[in-house]
Amino acid sequence: MDHIQLWDAIKEELRQKIAPGMTFESYVEGLTPLSLVASTNGTNLYLSTPHKNVADDWNTPGGQYYSQFIAAALQASATISGTPTVILPVVTYIDQKLTTTPIQPESTSTQEPTSNVEKQMPESSKLNPKFRFDTFIASTPNREAKSVAEAIAEHPGEEWNPLLLYGNPGLGKTHLMQAIGNELLRRNPKADVKFITTDDFMNDWTDALRFNKQNEFKDKYRNVDLLLVDDIQSLAGKENVQEEFFNTFNAITRAGNQIVLTADKLPKDIKGIEDRLVSRFAMGYPANLTQPDSETKIAILKNKAEEMNIEISYDVLSEIANAVDTNVRELEGVFKRVVARIRFSNDPVTVESIREILAGLDFERTNIISIEMIQDAVAKYFNVTTTDLIGKSRVKEIVIPRQIAMYLSREITQESLPAIGRAFGGKDHTTVMHSTSKIEEAVLENKQLEAQMQEIRATLQK
Numbered sequence: 001m002d003h004i005q006l007w008d009a010i011k012e013e014l015r016q017k018i019a020p021g022m023t024f025e026s027y028v029e030g031l032t033p034l035s036l037v038a039s040t041n042g043t044n045l046y047l048s049t050p051h052k053n054v055a056d057d058w059n060t061p062g063g064q065y066y067s068q069f070i071a072a073a074l075q076a077s078a079t080i081s082g083t084p085t086v087i088l089p090v091v092t093y094i095d096q097k098l099t100t101t102p103i104q105p106e107s108t109s110t111q112e113p114t115s116n117v118e119k120q121m122p123e124s125s126k127l128n129p130k131f132r133f134d135t136f137i138a139s140t141p142n143r144e145a146k147s148v149a150e151a152i153a154e155h156p157g158e159e160w161n162p163l164l165l166y167g168n169p170g171l172g173k174t175h176l177m178q179a180i181g182n183e184l185l186r187r188n189p190k191a192d193v194k195f196i197t198t199d200d201f202m203n204d205w206t207d208a209l210r211f212n213k214q215n216e217f218k219d220k221y222r223n224v225d226l227l228l229v230d231d232i233q234s235l236a237g238k239e240n241v242q243e244e245f246f247n248t249f250n251a252i253t254r255a256g257n258q259i260v261l262t263a264d265k266l267p268k269d270i271k272g273i274e275d276r277l278v279s280r281f282a283m284g285y286p287a288n289l290t291q292p293d294s295e296t297k298i299a300i301l302k303n304k305a306e307e308m309n310i311e312i313s314y315d316v317l318s319e320i321a322n323a324v325d326t327n328v329r330e331l332e333g334v335f336k337r338v339v340a341r342i343r344f345s346n347d348p349v350t351v352e353s354i355r356e357i358l359a360g361l362d363f364e365r366t367n368i369i370s371i372e373m374i375q376d377a378v379a380k381y382f383n384v385t386t387t388d389l390i391g392k393s394r395v396k397e398i399v400i401p402r403q404i405a406m407y408l409s410r411e412i413t414q415e416s417l418p419a420i421g422r423a424f425g426g427k428d429h430t431t432v433m434h435s436t437s438k439i440e441e442a443v444l445e446n447k448q449l450e451a452q453m454q455e456i457r458a459t460l461q462k
């Protein structure tokens, strides 16, 4: 049992059993496994965290986090080795600034820092080194946004200013935005790149006002080569901060430097943002990041699998990709959980075994209804066989169920008329059209038919 394998299994347990109120992200996902060491009291699993309070909470014997961990570790060790073992958490706080920030010459200033403004950028301001262009897989509709982002990293402040990435959660806005920062720093390590969430900007500004440090604030935000601001929808309704944001925006763009913003929707659709800001934000290039198609999702998972050093077949990746249709964040989450299960199982990894694993996971899933599923449901309902439905029989008892199945296939699936025709024993698309219009007409007069179709739809939704 190695420490990474064990921690992955414990995480999996905690994910399912975590007590309400625990913050999974920082309390579990944010921990890094370091080692597994036998001691006189039992076996210690050493983990690190960048948050002091997280370390304190885990290390309190009898505390809720501690007992959750022990229970999860018992279960996890039993899954891996067949014997439940008592594992104790030893969570060490490691200040990330000490490990990731380059060593600065010692400051000669004797002044004590008094506010956030004078301190380092907030924790969240660090660029994630994994958010790069080579790890961002663009589907066809998102390719242009990626190209513009790459052009900006090459020539910041020249064209496309600001770049505004908008769209639903978990579709890669922050990833693509930070990729610009990472790439600019790779090309020019001396570039002043700042990544900040809108909330951090607001907190910093409030501190600056409280401690009368407006000049330091301006210095910090206005003299940058690239300012990356995440989630500008949080500016809504905050007039004072909008004023400062407007001034910051103008100072940066006037100096020929670059701004990149993300939002959940277009600024004109965000209620409570002043018109002058909306028009500034619209000056550059707005790019809507959209849901990836199936092939892109598979490519994202393939990359992830390589990153995690695990070999998984295309069919299995495709099964996972097609099960998740919400966003890439959820897709990654489901993938990691599936990988954890695969690692601890001796069974061969097949499409069937993956289906079983997916069925046992709790996530928002796409209920993809296929033509075959519709044929099955209709055949069962009318007590005929699917062979009857795809066959050529002209008897009424078969023709009507067949027409209903074609109608429902057209209504429920995204398949084209020719594809539906093919699934019904190679029939022509005009046959499908004819069948669907027959049913359309019939339901107008026949209430019983409509009720029957409702019952079939209901069985498909289960």
Ligand SMILES: Nc1ncnc2c1ncn2[C@@H]1O[C@H](COP(=O)(O)OP(=O)(O)OP(=O)(O)O)[C@@H](O)[C@H]1O
Residues within 6 Å of the ligand: 131, 135, 136, 137, 138, 139, 168, 169, 170, 171, 172, 173, 174, 175, 176, 262, 292, 300, 328, 329, 332
């Ligand atoms: N096209 C993609 N290629 C590779 N990884 C992606 C892609 N899109 C999203 N991801 C991954 O999905 C996760 C969520 O992405 P990200 O945080 O950038 O989403 P977001 O759109 O900023 O979401 P939110 O609005 O909730 O902040 C990240 O781990 C990111 O690396």
